Amino acid sequence: MTVSFDPSLLSAYYNARSGVTAAADAASSTTSAKRYVPTAPWTPSANRTVSNDPDLMTTAVKNAMVGHKLVDENAAKLDLTGASDDYKKMFALYQGLDTLNGVANQINGKGLTSVDKDRIKAVFAKGLSEVTSYTEGLKLSQVRLTRGDAMDKAQMAIGVAKSQPDYATPALVSGDVTQPVQAFQGDVKFNISVKRIGVTHDIPIDLSEMGTTPRNMANVVNFINDKLEASGVATRVASQRIPGGDRNVTVGGKSVKVGTNPDSWSLKIKVDSGDTVTFKAAATAGSVYLAQSVGNPNPTTTTGATGKVTTTPAVTNSQIVKFQTDTTAVAAPPQPAGASNWVDGRVWSSDMEKTVGTVHSTKVGPDGSVYVLADVTGKVSGQDIKGAQDVALMKYDSAGKLMFTRTLGAASNASGLALAVSDTGQVAIAGKVTGTLDGATNGALNSGDTGSFATNTDSFVTVMDANGQDIWTQRRGARQNDEATNIAFGADGSVYVAGRSQSTMPGGSQIGGWDSYVEGFKADAAGKVSTLFTQTVGSAGADRPGGMVVDGGALVLANNEDGHAVLHRFDLSSGTPTETATRDLGDLQGGDIAGLALNGGQLVLAGSTANPALAAGTVSRAQSGGMDAFVAQVNSDLTAAATDAVAYYGGAGDDKVTGLAVSAGKVFITGQAGSDLPDAAAVGKKDGFLAQIDVATGDIGFARRFTGKDGYATPTAIAASSTGASILDQIGLPQGTLNTTDSQQITAVTSIRAGDQFQVRAGSTGTLKTVTIDSNDTLDTLATKVRRSLGYQAKVEVVTVDGTKRLKVTPVNARDTLEFFGGASGKDALALLGLSEGVVRETVTDKNGKSTPADGNGQIYGLKMDKNLKLDTSQDVSHALAEIATAMGVIRTAYQDLKTAAQPASVTAAAKAANGPVPAYLTAQIASYKDALARLGG
DSSP, rough: OOOOOOHHHHHHHHHHHHTOOOHHHHHHHHHHOOOSOOOOTSSSSSOOOOOOOOOHHHHHHHHHTTTOOOOOOGOOOOOSOOOOOHHHHHHHHHHHHHHHHHHHHHGGTTTTHHHHHHHHHHHHHHHHHHHHHHHHTOOSSSSSESSSESSOOOOOOOOOOOOEEEOOEEEOOEEETBBBBBGGGGOOOOEEEETTTTTEEEEEEEGGTTTOOOOOOOHHHHHHHHHHHHTTTOEEEEEEEEEEOOEEEEEETTTEEEOOOOEEEEEEEEEEEEEEEEEEEESEEEEEEEEEEEESSSEEEETTSSSSSSOOOOOOOEEEEEEOOOOOSSSOOOOOOTTOOTTEEEEEEOOOOEEEEEEEEEEETSSOEEEEEEEEOOOOBBBBBBSSEEEEEEEEEETOOOOEEEOOOSSSEEEEEEEOOTTTEEEEEEEEEEOOOTOOOOOOOOSSSSSSSTSSSSEEEEEEETTTTOOOOOOOSSSSSSEEEEEEEOTOEEEEEEEEEOOOOOOOOSSSSSSEEEEEEEEEESEEEEEEEEEEEEESSEEEEEEEEEEEEEEEEEEEEETEEEEEEEEESSSSOEEEEEEEEEOOOOOOOEEEETTTEEEEEEESSSSOSSSSSSEOOOOOSEEEEEEEEEETTOOOOOOOOEEOOOOOOOOOOEEEEETTTTEEEEEEEOOOOOTTTTOOOOOEEEEETTTTTEEEEEEEOOOOOGEEEEEEEEEEEEEEHHHHHHHHHEEOOOOOOOOHHHHHHHOOOTTOEEEESSTTTTTEEEEOOOOTTOOOHHHHHHHHHHTTTTTEEEEETTTTTEEEEEESSSEEEEEEEEOOEEEEEEEGTTOEEEEEEEEETTTOOOEEEEEESSSSEEEOOOOOOSSSSHHHHHHHHHHHHHHHHHHHHHHHHHHHHHHHHHHHHHHHHSSSSOOHHHHHHHHHHHHHHHHTOO
């Protein structure tokens, strides 16, 4: 049989196998007769360029690595006489992006040293800056390119909360809403206080007055509303339906819907405008709030039937758990239906977002709320963070509802290690930070944002008001690593900090190794903060503060000094600390100090030790073996006394204490259990524990051993309140005043710090104006700034979307364009506001149904490329490559649109026809050619 070959079809087949379509070849054939636009550099048939020739790309990347420019208009050759310079500029940008892509790919090479990677990162950063500058200064006549996006409006993707006049409890009943509600059963008595225009109405609620009426949702709502109406107040309660949603099961690793869950109902407090509503229980009990990590912290591996090993990453999450610690006046909390890992006494548990890492500290505020200080590695409560890790302060009410989240706003990396709440409700946090921290007052010896010490940590201190709004921030560190680990308020509002440093702190000295330090800060009436003192404390070995308290006019530091538990007392009356006493409690033998607190006129110190004979007085409870918890109680002046005592708690295994809390004379410790504990059998694989210890007698009061997801629970922080539990917990209502408003300050409700910026421009030829965020800015004041910076050519509104307030910017006139640019790395407010970089313009629809700019000028194409791309992690590399690829694709689209517009309609129609479905006879013929080629060795 004779086979007839068609060379053009064979060529098409070979090109198809190389990833080039027959249509592209057909287009080349058409344009070879007459070209209407220059040949693009990415076209295989074009002259050799970095975008179609691997050898030239290799050369371009090598040149970039030795400092050559990436964007070169002279290297962008046009093969069509008289073609617009737009093509040369677009081709130059495209090849620059292509080369930048090649540089980024070098980071994935094998056998690279850290020096090699740093060099690649530096070249990439330089090339990105070059491409960014070129794009932002690019002027084209036929089209317009913007590095950002092309938009019809600039509107925040995140919102600032409006006033929320309603408060809803968790679901109290599911399914049949007419059935009695468990939360309403028993001795349910509380008081609702409603204050309006200076007049307070106290409304006692006692559900026993309902008599034999079933305590279901409707009946209880009516009963309470009758009481409120009789008191002449407008605030009301109501039931709120919570849709059940789909009921799914997992089958073969996939979620399958098998029905619908029943609806649930909660109790809603509808606070009338102008009312202030407060809940107070008739009786209260002690409570403890624990922060813990749950879930298996270790990756797991499984081997399949084929021998393939699969590794599942560790999945943990943080929780806040509330315990009621006595039942003298308040009945024990019931076990909620479906509660997992429940233990007697647990009131509620609240899972935190997956981005929340270690919780380092918890404290109970004067209003009964609970403050939580944690590290976060991503968006939290809708707020983006700037760097890899930031600090978040979260406030919960006593019922477990999150009231607000505040982030520090560190540009690189930060950890929050210490938390204090004053009697007036001010909050102070402290920790360590690297990179930029806008708005902070910097010390003389900070590691800095750049330079040889830039990767070292600095200590920071931030003080906020009761709404979580920044008052002041101090960043005061040494050249080497340092961190602030403890913080406390003085009676006069002074703030005292303890930490440790590897080199000399400003105003301090160096003893050797890691040295501990204490520092004092005070703000004057004008808000100016002064450093009162800095004093180094410690030994020639490695030192670490474990706790600090302010005792009247004195400061007491618990310090781990080269493995010993040492107490230092300083007199602060002169303004500078004078050490008046020191007490060494002995060698911790591998243990550590977990906390220090005041209990009347005595100090309570807790931690872990293998030493059965600490020098802390009478041993009221003996050590059990291994590493045990210890609680020591000594005079606050550090003199030895007959009342000094130490109690140990633990079993034969190693037990670790992670937190100490003292409330109303009761001492609580928490931590991770070893193998066994007194009267507490193991529950999971790694359990947590909570224990109340009478140090004088060694008696154990309230004690629980518990576990979490996958059999793992690791408590990390503890706070206690002598009145935190009540019948209100059972209903899901908080003690204290309902807070129906949140801060409106941008710096409070986002990760933006005072001094962060973005830029705007009205029209492509306008002047770039910088918008700087001030500490007191709200959306309303920001709108005024943006309006003014855009020369009043923009309509800037604060609109409501999904119940939150957002900024929206549109052109005043159809022919106006507005441009938005992000701020410098580490200072960019635009992204944290949820606004995109790019051009805002109005559009019209032309006769062909295509959307075009209303100003009548060329189409606007948004490259959507971030100017702050990095290659620090594998995720960063993937993100950078994807963004560059997107930008290159946009340029190809712009070129294709120009090409379509330049060529006659008949040519365009022919090209479309060439791209239509391949006739059946040609498909069969190609199949025959494929077989023939295979026989020929193709």
